[in-house]
Amino acid sequence: MADSLVVRGGTVLVGNPLEERFVDADVLLRDGRIAEIGSVPSDGAPEIDARGTFVLPGFVDSHHHLWEASMRGLTADWDITQFMARIRSSYAKFHTAQDIHAGTLSGAVAALDCGVTTSIDYMHCVNTPEHAEASVDAISEVGIRSVFCYGLNAVPLDEPWFTTHADRLDDARRMRSTRFAVTDPAELITFGIAASDLGSRPAEITDAEFALARELDVLLTVHTDCLWSPDYPQQVAELHTRGLLGPKQLYAHANRTTNAELALLADAGSAVASTPEVELQMGNGFPVLKRASRHGVPAGLGSNLQANNSPDLFTQMRLARHSITAIENQPLLETTGTAALDGTSLTCAQAFFHATLDSARALGLDAVTGSLEVGKAADLMLLRNDGVHHRPIVDPMATIVSQSRPSDVDTVVVAGVVKKQSGRVDDALRRRAISLADGVFERVRSRSTPLRRSGH
Template identity: 50%
Template sequence: MPLPLADLLITGGSVLPGDPRDGRFARADVLVRDGLIAAIGPDLEAPGAERVDATGAFVLPGFVDTHHHLWEASLRGLTADWSALDFFWGVRAHHAGAHEARDVHAGTYAGAVAALDAGITTVLDAAHAVNTPEHAREGLRAVRESGVRALFCYGLTTTPGAEAFTAEQRLADLRALHANEFTSQNAATRVRLGVAVNDIGSVPWTRTRTEFHLARELGLPSTVHSRSLWGELSAPEITWLHRDGLLAADQVHAHANAATDGELALLAEAGAAVSSTPETEVMLGLGYPALARAAELGIPTGLGTDIQAGSPADPFAWMRAALQAVRGQRHQRVLETGGSTGLGTPTPSVRDVLHHATLGGARALGLGGVTGSLEVGKAADVLVLRTDGVHQRPVVDPVATVVLHSRASDVDTVLVAGEVVKRAGLLLGGRADRATDLADTTWARLTPRITSRGGLLPPRPEGVLKHMAAAGAANAPEWARS
């Protein structure tokens, strides 16, 4: 049994209670007891409590990452100049299969620790490198060891080169993992189990049905890449799911950039959520983020990292990328039709993106009652953000200072469920050294395997894109093919 956490009092900070979108900073203390926020107010008394001095700093809710393939931290920097098709061919079709279970453990741990270092206290891990049952257990072990709050979504994708672990065996293994380790999970459980279903169109529709039905049967939340591709590789995936009765409120649809407003309305009707990962979406060629369109329809909408193979686990980068990508797209439409005189107040606002990076993301994961905001009774997922940097002064608008003028390196202290995982700018428990050693050792192991498989980006065979398009059409629902 873990030892009970000592009371902790965060004193003297400028605290952001309630929905971060409201931007109501106030001088206050935060009392943490038994992993929960016990009180928020000025000059709190807590005899014997450990103290964290937040004078001159912001006290914020921990950031929530709603879409992240943590294992890919083993490949940092690989996809910097790649397109989405390069990514699918290089990482999904080749490098995922090169990962042994210990490599998945190392990448997942390194990725989760990097997230904590940047103030991310909750993450949805779409673990789609489950090449064997051991790969799943090692990824799960890494998430637990890191200390992050997580929704560990067991990936049902068959990795090329690991076909010996069949689709049927994956479903059985997911059932076994649920029965053996997660039958008593609830929203407050630090690491919960979920399902990462196959990309729509990548498998026969009967299997898509089976995967969504299994998630529903087990009472598990699920995540899926939705409407990420364009042109001949695109399909009305959300419409298909709706017509087959597969949409539900406990789903996170990643990206959805190519979704029509009508398809987003279907997600809103079902109560499903959307995760935008603006850095990878713009960089890889998935289209402009659907973040604002989704949120304006009332869809719970969060932000995420996606892949550390190409982007850092950095919520400040997410917020800025989302803000500028969506504003830029909307501004351009106005400029082209009405010129500069047609410009109005830009949307989304800095308050909007701070909300999506915190409480909005928590709601997307079904955790709005647990984390995402500083409120009495919620989990003590808290960060202290220094504001004494030369790049931050003066503080004219506190929310703008957080979103536009702060960096991950300004994160001073991080708590997850009341546990201090970072303090005075340093990760605790040997996390930093271990994550670095694991990442470097794993890359040294992976390098000769990747080289033997064709190198960092193996040449794409002639006609592979037409094959993908044909396979997607063949895997459409029966009624859509008639």
């Protein structure tokens, strides 16, 4: 059968992960979609042996700057102020379009390897139109599902290619009307806007960027409420006052967003994205994820940047669970004591939901991906469950979230295309990612002599 593939004999997580419906079944994939979940007869279509695995929706990463994989590991001991000064204001200036292509391709392949089938690309290094094109070229080459979000922020170049902010808006319009003229959300790569960091530009710039996203009818995402100072205004409240909140908006981090502001986001139909590893390390504050979810705001998980950490969402799920539980437990411990505790604040099933279906909802893609249902895209992973560290399986969701790791990801399929099988990512992609990534940071650093002299 042309364009069909049978995933045979696995334990399939069917539907919304929160329902924890695990079924021993086959999955028929046809023309890039899930055609059937059940007992699928053999009819000559190619098959993947799924025995010894959970068949799961692929992870959905809702906050990730793929291009920064060009500097993989550089920031592991940095805080947010160092990050802003050294990368956003410095190394970003020295990335050519070719470097962006290398970083993005390498970042996307590494994400696939970890079971990520959809990743936003929050591309905030659009130094020229070619930089944006290079990102989309790389994502297309890898074949991961993505929302490419065109960054409207201005990297502080000595000789900027875009001489006015209006030029940037026009270039985003150009890209939308050329490369992204088809508006079907089921397209493998869709278009969005990454606005300038809130508070970093005059209000009229923010107004123009939000208006552009509305004009183009695409997702807008933006870094929000993640830098702290007694002098900073509450950014969500300010957007509300100016009438800018609305649907198709994804607020990244939102660590100091108040509960009252989360209620405003819920009313507006907006979403948030949490990236626990970077937020906890760099000093952004605790993840907003659970507070947002309690207020009815879709809350995705993300890995943020491979300049800092792996695109592995198993780690993000665990850090979210434990940091949120710790901060919520502490007042109880200090008042009533241990007897007042009542389990974890974020269950394993909830963590997996935020890493899949709720991330998809945050990106506006929940009708397309994020769970295994007939008619949705064939975006899935086979996660081995037959290792020493898996058995016995007492609770499947606990095995997935608290006992598994990226090396257990056996197979990854995006839109029906096998990207990883038998524990190895597609060999041509793997070789290309490594050959492009090797040397890229040395070239970037060689263009930034003052930084090199200061040790970075």
